[in-house]
Amino acid sequence: MGVLQYYFSMKVLMWVLVVFVQIREHNGCLEEERIGLLQLKSFLMSNPYTSSEHLLPSWVEDDSKSECCGWERVTCNSTTRHVIELSLDNLKSSLGNPYYYTPETVAEVWSLNVSLLEPFKELRSLDLSLNAINGWIVDEGLENFSSLRNLESLNLGYNFFNNHSILQSLGAITSLKTLNLTWNGLVGYFPAQALVGLRNLNTLDISNNCFNGTLPNQGFERLAVLKNLQTLILDENCFENCFDDSILPSLSRLTSLTTLSLAKNVDLGLRGNGEGGWESLSRLENLEILDLVSVTSTRAVFYSHLLQSNP
Numbered sequence: 090m091g092v093l094q095y096y097f098s099m100k101v102l103m104w105v106l107v108v109f110v111q112i113r114e115h116n117g118c119l120e121e122e123r124i125g126l127l128q129l130k131s132f133l134m135s136n137p138y139t140s141s142e143h144l145l146p147s148w149v150e151d152d153s154k155s156e157c158c159g160w161e162r163v164t165c166n167s168t169t170r171h172v173i174e175l176s177l178d179n180l181k182s183s184l185g186n187p188y189y190y191t192p193e194t195v196a197e198v199w200s201l202n203v204s205l206l207e208p209f210k211e212l213r214s215l216d217l218s219l220n221a222i223n224g225w226i227v228d229e230g231l232e233n234f235s236s237l238r239n240l241e242s243l244n245l246g247y248n249f250f251n252n253h254s255i256l257q258s259l260g261a262i263t264s265l266k267t268l269n270l271t272w273n274g275l276v277g278y279f280p281a282q283a284l285v286g287l288r289n290l291n292t293l294d295i296s297n298n299c300f301n302g303t304l305p306n307q308g309f310e311r312l313a314v315l316k317n318l319q320t321l322i323l324d325e326n327c328f329e330n331c332f333d334d335s336i337l338p339s340l341s342r343l344t345s346l347t348t349l350s351l352a353k354n355v356d357l358g359l360r361g362n363g364e365g366g367w368e369s370l371s372r373l374e375n376l377e378i379l380d381l382v383s384v385t386s387t388r389a390v391f392y393s394h395l396l397q398s399n400p
Contacts, residue, residue, distance in 0.1 A: 118157035118165070122172045125208030126157055132205055138197035138221050139180045164214075171211035178244065179219035198223040198249055207236045214242040218269070223249040234262050246271040246294070253300075256283040267292040271322070278304050279326075281311040291317050296324035296350070302332060308339035318345050324380070325353035332357065341369040349373070350380035357384045 130148045133139040147160045157172075158165035164174035198221045206212070215237075222245070234240070240262055245255075251274040259268065260283045268290060275298040284290070293312075303309065312318060321343065326332050332354045340349065349370075351357060370376070 118155070119170055119172075121208050123155075123157040125205065126160065126163065126172070129205045132202055133180065136197075136199050138195075138199045141181070143182075144180065166211065169211065172209045173211055174214040175209070175212065176214075176216045177220070178216045181220070195221045195249075197221065200224045200226045202226045203234060206234070210236060211239055212237050213239055215240060216242075216244040218244045218246040218248065220248060223251070234258070237262065238264055240264055241289075242267040244269040245273065248273055250274075251276060251299075253277055253280055253283075256280050260284050260286045263287060263289065265290055266317075269294045270298070271295070272297045274299055276300070278302055278307075279309075280307070281309050282307050285311055285314050288315060289317055290315050292320040292322075293318065294320075294322040296322045296326070298326050300326040300332065302335060303339065309336060310339040310342040313342040313344070315343075316345055318343060319375075320348040321346055322348075322350045323354065324350050327354070327356075337366055338369045341372045344373060345375060346373055347375050348378040348380075349376060350378075351384060352380045352382040354384060357381075 126148055127150050130145050133144060145161060148157075149155055157163060158170055162176045163172060164176075165171060166173050201217070201222050201224075203225055206215070241264055243259070243262065243265060244267075246269045250270070253275045255270075255275075257280065259265070263286055265287050266289050268284075268287070269292075271294050275295065277300065279295070279300040279302070281303060284293070309321075312321075321340075323332060323336075332351070337357075340346075343349075370379075
């Protein structure tokens with residue numbers, strides 16, 4: 090029995106040592122993730138939009154002991170040393186006023202190789218905003234996000250994902266709590282059904298796109314299954330039309346909302362009031378913030394209905 094206990098103890102000790110060495114390799118930076126970061130930089134350097142001698146200067150390959158957890162735009166877990174946050178926004182660092190940030194004013198739009206993110210399986214937050222990304226490389230696209238099972242925050246704002254099919258792909262990232270798609274030129278009807286799998290979603294920002302409504306029985310009421318959804322930002326969605334009063338009854342089904350922003354949707358309020366209009370939002374008993382900047386004067390009528398229903 091003593092021999093067996095000794096053998097078992099030595100086996101456990103060896104396992105602990107292997108894990109310790111792996112975690113502390115390269116001064117705490119996991120080798121697979123360090124290589125992954127360098128491959129990601131290599132891809133970005135090959136891209137005309139992001140290529141620059143000043144791109145991510147701390148991400149160096151020469152020093153084998155370089156601590157990737159100390160590299161710029163990288164955050165690691167202090168215990169496991171896994172990369173948990175990548176802040177890769179505005180890599181060109183030359184963006185002026187976002188209002189003038191359009192495919193016409195940006196010379197080199199580009200596609201991302203999502204498979205390069207696969208090594209970062211503990212990633213919690215990914216910011217790719219302000220980068221002129223217009224899609225994904227064929228066969229290296231959003232399906233590879235499925236490996237990021239711990240991703241909670243994804244910011245794709247200020248890019249050029251003008252095809253709303255992106256929402257169908259993002260709907261598979263069930264761990265997401267925050268999704269930002271502002272200023273992407275997304276067009277057509279808002280495909281709410283594509284997001285019903287995001288049961289952990291807390292914040293959704295689809296402002297400043299070109300959505301012009303929802304399809305019958307496929308509107309925002311579909312998001313009622315998202316019991317954690319507290320913040321919904323729909324500002325300034327105008328193309329041929331803006332979001333109008335037809336979306337109000339479906340929004341009233343999102344009873345978990347505490348913040349709802351409908352600013353600058355100038356068609357709101359043009360159909361009058363009643364149970365199918367502003368009054369329906371009085372059902373949002375948890376609502377604390379309602380932004381109606383640049384919406385018509387019917388907001389005053391709505392406030393009166395809201396106060397009467399929620400004394």
